[in-house]
Amino acid sequence: VDLRNCPRCGRLFTYISKNLCPVCIEEDEKEFKKVKEYVWAHRGCSAVEVHEATGVSLEKILNYLREGRLEARGLKGPLLFCESCGEPIDQGRFCPKCSDQLVRGLKGEENSKKPSYSTGSGKEKNKMYLADRIIRR
Numbered sequence: 001v002d003l004r005n006c007p008r009c010g011r012l013f014t015y016i017s018k019n020l021c022p023v024c025i026e027e028d029e030k031e032f033k034k035v036k037e038y039v040w041a042h043r044g045c046s047a048v049e050v051h052e053a054t055g056v057s058l059e060k061i062l063n064y065l066r067e068g069r070l071e072a073r074g075l076k077g078p079l080l081f082c083e084s085c086g087e088p089i090d091q092g093r094f095c096p097k098c099s100d101q102l103v104r105g106l107k108g109e110e111n112s113k114k115p116s117y118s119t120g121s122g123k124e125k126n127k128m129y130l131a132d133r134i135i136r137r
């Protein structure tokens with residue numbers, strides 16, 4: 001008999017095919033059902049929406065996709081976006097760039113790094129851009 005500790009709750013259980021105890025498998029099935037039903041009813045929604053509507057963690061939703069239990073077709077791709085800059089990302093909440101910035105505590109500089117919101121220097125940038133285009137032609 002293959003006895004294992006459940007990675008989720010720590011309970012000792014007999015391993016059959018899934019590395020989860022029966023309690024957690026049942027819990028997992030319930031969560032998966034919620035996610036699946038939401039995706040069916042809201043085709044083209046994002047993984048973040050599914051997470052917010054069902055309360056199931058994004059990591060789990062992505063795992064369903066990775067495991068092929070959930071059809072990625074039903075979800076809007078890319079599945080996740082960086083909460084800071086909006087870049088498409090594969091996992092987590094931030095893109096590698098932003099999480100790196102967050103780790104370094106440079107959050108204060110965020111505003112100056114958003115190009116679409118720059119005001120005064122915008123014209124200069126446009127000029128440079130035009131000049132760049134002319135030179136390239």
Ligand SMILES: [Zn+2]
Pocket residue numbers: 006007008009010011020021022023024025
């Ligand atoms: Zn468990």
Ligand SMILES: [Zn+2]
Pocket residue numbers: 082083084085086087094095096097098099
């Ligand atoms: Zn980012």
